[in-house]
Amino acid sequence: MIIRKLEFGPFAxxxxxxxxxxxxxxxxxxxxxxxxxxxxxxxxxxxKVKVIxxxxxxxxxxxxxxxxxxxxxxxxxxxxxxxxxxxxxxPMMQMFSRSSKEMPxxxxxxxxxxxxxxxxxxxxxxHTPGHTPGGISLLGEGVVFTGDTLFQFSIGRADFPGASYxxxxxxxxxxxxxxxxxxxxxxxxxxxxxxxxxxxINPFLQDDAVF
Numbered sequence: 001m002i003i004r005k006l007e008f009g010p011f012a013x014x015x016x017x018x019x020x021x022x023x024x025x026x027x028x029x030x031x032x033x034x035x036x037x038x039x040x041x042x043x044x045x046x047x048k049v050k051v052i053x054x055x056x057x058x059x060x061x062x063x064x065x066x067x068x069x070x071x072x073x074x075x076x077x078x079x080x081x082x083x084x085x086x087x088x089x090x091p092m093m094q095m096f097s098r099s100s101k102e103m104p105x106x107x108x109x110x111x112x113x114x115x116x117x118x119x120x121x122x123x124x125x126x127h128t129p130g131h132t133p134g135g136i137s138l139l140g141e142g143v144v145f146t147g148d149t150l151f152q153f154s155i156g157r158a159d160f161p162g163a164s165y166x167x168x169x170x171x172x173x174x175x176x177x178x179x180x181x182x183x184x185x186x187x188x189x190x191x192x193x194x195x196x197x198x199x200x201i202n203p204f205l206q207d208d209a210v211f
Contacts, residue, residue: 001018001019001020001021001121001141002017002018002019002020002021002026002045002047003016003017003018003143003186004016004017004041004045005186005192006032006034006037006038006041008032008033008034008037008038008064009032009033009034009060009063010060011032011060011189012189012190013030013032013033013060013061013188013189014030014032014186014187014188014189014190015028015029015030015031015032015038015064016028016029016030016145016186017029017038017041017042017045017047018118018121019045019047019118019119020118020119020120020121022119022120023118023119023120024046024047024048024119025047025048025050025118025119026042026045026047026048026049026050026118027049027050027051027052027053027074027116027118028042028049028051028052028053028068028072028074029052029053029054029055029138029145030053030054030055030061030062030147030188031052031061031062031063031064031065031067031068032060032061032062032063032064033060033063033064034064035064035066035067035068035071036067038064038068039067039068039071039072042072049068049072049074050074050075050118051074051075051076051077051116051118052065052068052069052072052074052075052076052077053077053078053116053138053145054076054077054078054082055135055136055137055138055145055146055147055148055149055188056078056079056082056085056131056132056134056135056136056147056148056188057078057082057083057084057085057086057132057134058085058132058148061147061148061188062085062086062103065086065103065104066102066103066104069104075107075108076104076105076106076107076108077106077107077108077109077110077116078106078109078110078134079109079110079111079125079127079134079135079136080109080110080111080134081129081132081133081134082132082133082134082135083106083109083134085132086103086104086105086106087103110125110136111125111127112125112126112127113125113126116138121140121141122140122141123138123139123140123141124138124139124140125137125138126138126139126144126175126176127171127175128146128147128149128168128171128172128175128176129164129167129168129171130149130156130158130163130164130165130166130167130168130169130170130171130172131147131148131149131156131157131158131160131163131168132148132160132162132163133162135147135148135149135156135171137149137150137175137176139179139183142182142183142184143183143184143185143186144176144179144183144184144185144186144195145186145187146176146185146186146187146188147187147188148187148188148189149168149171149172149176149188150172150176150185150187150198150202151187151188151189151190151193152185152187152190152191152192152193152197152198153193153198153201153202153203154190154202154203154204155168155169155172155202155204155205156168156188169204169205172205173205176195176198177195177198177199177205179195180195180196181194181195181196181199182194182195182196183195183196185198
C-alpha cells in the first residue's frame with residue numbers, strides 16, 4: 001500500500017494520497033489546499049485517482065477540492081450529514097484555495113459501515129461525529145484515517161456550531177479505541193500515532209479528564 005502524507009495551508013492540514021501498488025488505483029483524502037501540488041504528487045506516484053474522500057466538510061480540508069476534482073475526474077464522497085458544508089458560499093473559503101471555482105456536488109453520500117475499494121485495498125467508513133455531525137474515520141489495511149476526530153495526544157475541537165465534546169468522546173471510545181493497539185492513526189493535523197499510544201497517554205481520553 002502506498003501512503004503519502006502532504007501538509008498544506010495556514011492550518012497545516014494533512015492530505016493523504018493512498019494507492020494500490022498492484023493496480024495503480026488511488027484515492028485522495030482531504031485535499032486541504034494547493035491542488036496543483038497534490039495532483040503533481042499523484043502523477044509522480046503514477047496513480048489513477050478513483051475517489052476523493054472528505055473526512056469532514058471544514059474549509060481547511062476541502063479548499064483544493066474543486067481543483068483536484070477537475071484534474072482527476074474522481075468521484076467526491078462525504079458523509080451525508082456534512083454534505084451541506086460543500087454548499088457554503090462564505091468568502092473565507094478562498095483563503096484555503098488558489099481556485100475561485102465553486103465546490104463540486106458530492107457524487108456519493110457516505111453512511112456508517114460503507115466501504116471504499118482501491119484495487120485490492122478495502123476501507124470501511126466509521127461514522128465518528130463530534131467535531132462535525134458527519135465526521136468520518138476510514139479504516140483498513142491496519143491503518144485508520146481519523147480526520148479531526150483523533151490526533152496525537154489530542155482530539156478535535158468541538159466548540160463550533162453543531163459540534164459536541166460528548167459525542168466526539170463517544171465516537172473515539174466506541175469506534176476508535178476498540179481497534180487493535182497497533183493500528184496506525186493518520187490524523188487530519190499533526191504527526192502519526194497509534195491507537196495503543198492514544199489509549200494509554202492521550203490526556204483527553206483518561207478517566208480523570210476534565211473539560
